[in-house]
Amino acid sequence: MQRKRFLAPLGIIFLATSVFWFFFKVPYYQYIFLILGLGLGAFFLDLDHIIYWLYLNPNIEESRLARLAIFKYDFRSVVKLIDATEHQHTNLIFHHFFFQVVIALISFFVFTSSDNIFGKAFLLAMNIHLLSHEFYDFKNRKEHLQDWLFARENKQLPLEFLDKYIAIFSVLSAIFFILLLRSAT
Numbered sequence: 001m002q003r004k005r006f007l008a009p010l011g012i013i014f015l016a017t018s019v020f021w022f023f024f025k026v027p028y029y030q031y032i033f034l035i036l037g038l039g040l041g042a043f044f045l046d047l048d049h050i051i052y053w054l055y056l057n058p059n060i061e062e063s064r065l066a067r068l069a070i071f072k073y074d075f076r077s078v079v080k081l082i083d084a085t086e087h088q089h090t091n092l093i094f095h096h097f098f099f100q101v102v103i104a105l106i107s108f109f110v111f112t113s114s115d116n117i118f119g120k121a122f123l124l125a126m127n128i129h130l131l132s133h134e135f136y137d138f139k140n141r142k143e144h145l146q147d148w149l150f151a152r153e154n155k156q157l158p159l160e161f162l163d164k165y166i167a168i169f170s171v172l173s174a175i176f177f178i179l180l181l182r183s184a185t
Contacts, residue, residue, distance in 0.1 A: 002083045006132035010038050010125055017181055024185040030117050037121025044122070045129045048092040049082045056091070090148040097149050097157075097165075100130055104172050111179040120180050127173045134166050 017034060053066040062085050069077040093099065107123040114120070137145035142159050150156035157165060 002086070003079070005136055006042060006125075006129040009128050009132065010042055013124065013128070013177060013180075014038055020181050021184055026184040030184045033117040034121050037118040037123075038125045041122035041125025042129055044126055045094045046079075046082055048094040049086065049089060050078075052089050052092060087144065090144075091151040092148065095130065095133065095148055096151060097153075100127075100149075100169060103127060103130075104169065107172070107176055111176050111183075115183060117180075117184055120176070120183060124173065124176050124180055127169070127176060131166070131169055131173055134169075138162055138166055 014035060018031060021030065050066070050070070053063040054070075057063055058067075062081065066078060066081055069075075069081065089095075103123065103126055107127060110116070110119050110123055134145060134149065137148075142162060145162060146156050146159060
Protein backbone atom coordinates (compact mmCIF):
# COMPACT_ATOMS: atom_id res chain seq x y z
CA MET A 1 0.00 0.00 0.00
CA GLN A 2 2.73 2.46 0.92
CA ARG A 3 4.57 1.89 -2.38
CA LYS A 4 1.45 3.00 -4.26
CA ARG A 5 1.77 6.47 -2.75
CA PHE A 6 4.71 7.26 -5.00
CA LEU A 7 4.50 4.57 -7.68
CA ALA A 8 1.02 5.67 -8.82
CA PRO A 9 2.07 9.29 -9.53
CA LEU A 10 5.21 8.03 -11.27
CA GLY A 11 3.11 5.70 -13.42
CA ILE A 12 0.90 8.63 -14.37
CA ILE A 13 3.98 10.70 -15.19
CA PHE A 14 5.34 7.88 -17.36
CA LEU A 15 2.04 7.48 -19.23
CA ALA A 16 1.50 11.21 -19.73
CA THR A 17 5.07 11.70 -20.89
CA SER A 18 4.85 8.71 -23.23
CA VAL A 19 1.64 9.97 -24.84
CA PHE A 20 3.05 13.48 -25.21
CA TRP A 21 6.32 12.20 -26.67
CA PHE A 22 4.48 9.86 -29.04
CA PHE A 23 2.97 12.84 -30.84
CA PHE A 24 6.39 14.43 -31.20
CA LYS A 25 7.96 11.19 -32.47
CA VAL A 26 10.57 11.02 -29.74
CA PRO A 27 13.11 8.21 -30.36
CA TYR A 28 12.26 4.95 -28.60
CA TYR A 29 15.51 4.84 -26.60
CA GLN A 30 14.38 7.97 -24.70
CA TYR A 31 11.49 5.90 -23.30
CA ILE A 32 14.03 3.41 -21.97
CA PHE A 33 15.94 6.22 -20.23
CA LEU A 34 12.64 7.56 -18.90
CA ILE A 35 11.52 4.28 -17.36
CA LEU A 36 14.98 3.50 -15.96
CA GLY A 37 15.28 6.97 -14.42
CA LEU A 38 11.80 6.86 -12.90
CA GLY A 39 12.32 3.31 -11.63
CA LEU A 40 15.69 3.86 -10.02
CA GLY A 41 14.76 7.29 -8.68
CA ALA A 42 11.61 5.88 -7.11
CA PHE A 43 13.59 3.54 -4.89
CA PHE A 44 16.77 5.54 -4.35
CA LEU A 45 15.45 7.22 -1.20
CA ASP A 46 14.86 3.78 0.33
CA LEU A 47 18.64 3.52 0.69
CA ASP A 48 18.08 5.75 3.70
CA HIS A 49 16.53 2.83 5.55
CA ILE A 50 19.44 0.54 4.62
CA ILE A 51 21.87 3.14 5.98
CA TYR A 52 19.72 3.43 9.10
CA TRP A 53 19.87 -0.33 9.68
CA LEU A 54 23.47 -1.04 8.74
CA TYR A 55 25.23 2.04 10.10
CA LEU A 56 23.07 4.24 12.32
CA ASN A 57 21.30 1.58 14.40
CA PRO A 58 22.94 -1.78 13.69
CA ASN A 59 22.11 -3.29 17.10
CA ILE A 60 18.31 -3.25 17.01
CA GLU A 61 16.21 -6.28 16.05
CA GLU A 62 14.90 -4.85 12.78
CA SER A 63 18.49 -4.15 11.72
CA ARG A 64 19.34 -7.79 12.27
CA LEU A 65 16.36 -8.84 10.15
CA ALA A 66 17.33 -6.35 7.46
CA ARG A 67 20.93 -7.61 7.35
CA LEU A 68 19.73 -11.19 6.99
CA ALA A 69 17.41 -10.26 4.12
CA ILE A 70 20.01 -8.07 2.39
CA PHE A 71 22.76 -10.66 2.53
CA LYS A 72 20.36 -13.35 1.26
CA TYR A 73 19.37 -10.99 -1.59
CA ASP A 74 15.76 -11.24 -0.43
CA PHE A 75 14.79 -7.77 -1.59
CA ARG A 76 11.07 -8.45 -1.28
CA SER A 77 11.56 -8.93 2.48
CA VAL A 78 13.66 -5.77 2.65
CA VAL A 79 10.86 -3.79 0.98
CA LYS A 80 8.29 -5.30 3.35
CA LEU A 81 10.48 -4.40 6.32
CA ILE A 82 10.88 -0.83 5.05
CA ASP A 83 7.11 -0.52 4.65
CA ALA A 84 6.50 -1.93 8.14
CA THR A 85 9.05 0.23 9.94
CA GLU A 86 9.47 3.46 7.95
CA HIS A 87 7.24 5.43 10.33
CA GLN A 88 9.72 4.67 13.13
CA HIS A 89 12.71 6.08 11.22
CA THR A 90 12.66 9.80 11.89
CA ASN A 91 16.34 10.68 11.64
CA LEU A 92 17.23 9.83 8.05
CA ILE A 93 19.64 11.52 5.68
CA PHE A 94 17.55 11.74 2.50
CA HIS A 95 14.22 12.26 4.26
CA HIS A 96 15.14 15.70 5.54
CA PHE A 97 14.29 19.24 4.51
CA PHE A 98 17.93 20.09 3.77
CA PHE A 99 18.23 17.20 1.34
CA GLN A 100 14.96 18.24 -0.28
CA VAL A 101 16.25 21.77 -0.82
CA VAL A 102 19.54 20.46 -2.23
CA ILE A 103 17.82 17.99 -4.55
CA ALA A 104 15.48 20.74 -5.77
CA LEU A 105 18.46 22.96 -6.58
CA ILE A 106 20.26 20.14 -8.37
CA SER A 107 17.03 19.31 -10.21
CA PHE A 108 16.62 22.91 -11.33
CA PHE A 109 20.16 22.91 -12.68
CA VAL A 110 19.79 19.56 -14.47
CA PHE A 111 16.35 20.32 -15.92
CA THR A 112 17.46 23.68 -17.30
CA SER A 113 20.93 22.78 -18.57
CA SER A 114 20.94 19.13 -19.60
CA ASP A 115 19.33 16.92 -22.22
CA ASN A 116 19.83 13.76 -20.18
CA ILE A 117 16.41 12.10 -19.88
CA PHE A 118 17.64 9.49 -17.38
CA GLY A 119 18.95 12.16 -15.00
CA LYS A 120 15.79 14.23 -15.26
CA ALA A 121 13.53 11.24 -14.68
CA PHE A 122 15.70 10.06 -11.77
CA LEU A 123 15.54 13.46 -10.07
CA LEU A 124 11.82 13.87 -10.70
CA ALA A 125 11.14 10.44 -9.19
CA MET A 126 13.14 11.32 -6.07
CA ASN A 127 11.21 14.59 -5.70
CA ILE A 128 7.87 12.79 -6.13
CA HIS A 129 8.85 10.03 -3.70
CA LEU A 130 9.67 12.54 -0.98
CA LEU A 131 6.55 14.61 -1.71
CA SER A 132 4.32 11.54 -1.47
CA HIS A 133 5.63 10.84 2.04
CA GLU A 134 5.05 14.48 2.96
CA PHE A 135 1.49 14.53 1.59
CA TYR A 136 0.59 11.35 3.44
CA ASP A 137 2.00 12.50 6.76
CA PHE A 138 0.56 16.00 6.35
CA LYS A 139 -2.88 14.51 5.89
CA ASN A 140 -2.62 11.85 8.61
CA ARG A 141 -0.02 12.89 11.20
CA LYS A 142 1.41 16.39 10.92
CA GLU A 143 3.58 16.09 14.03
CA HIS A 144 5.27 13.01 12.61
CA LEU A 145 5.97 14.89 9.36
CA GLN A 146 7.48 17.72 11.33
CA ASP A 147 9.61 15.27 13.34
CA TRP A 148 11.24 13.51 10.41
CA LEU A 149 11.38 16.42 7.96
CA PHE A 150 13.18 18.65 10.44
CA ALA A 151 15.06 16.00 12.43
CA ARG A 152 18.36 17.15 13.89
CA GLU A 153 17.17 20.78 13.83
CA ASN A 154 16.81 22.89 16.96
CA LYS A 155 14.04 24.93 15.38
CA GLN A 156 11.33 23.34 13.30
CA LEU A 157 8.90 24.85 10.87
CA PRO A 158 5.61 25.43 12.73
CA LEU A 159 2.75 23.10 11.80
CA GLU A 160 0.70 25.92 10.28
CA PHE A 161 3.40 26.50 7.62
CA LEU A 162 3.86 22.88 6.54
CA ASP A 163 1.18 23.23 3.86
CA LYS A 164 3.05 26.16 2.31
CA TYR A 165 6.31 24.22 2.43
CA ILE A 166 4.71 21.26 0.63
CA ALA A 167 3.02 23.59 -1.88
CA ILE A 168 6.38 25.13 -2.85
CA PHE A 169 7.95 21.75 -3.56
CA SER A 170 4.79 20.58 -5.34
CA VAL A 171 4.98 23.55 -7.70
CA LEU A 172 8.68 22.87 -8.29
CA SER A 173 7.92 19.23 -9.10
CA ALA A 174 5.18 20.30 -11.51
CA ILE A 175 7.67 22.59 -13.25
CA PHE A 176 10.19 19.74 -13.43
CA PHE A 177 7.51 17.53 -14.96
CA ILE A 178 6.73 20.13 -17.63
CA LEU A 179 10.42 20.50 -18.37
CA LEU A 180 10.71 16.71 -18.67
CA LEU A 181 7.83 16.67 -21.16
CA ARG A 182 9.51 19.30 -23.29
CA SER A 183 13.03 17.92 -23.00
CA ALA A 184 12.88 15.27 -25.70
CA THR A 185 10.87 17.27 -28.23
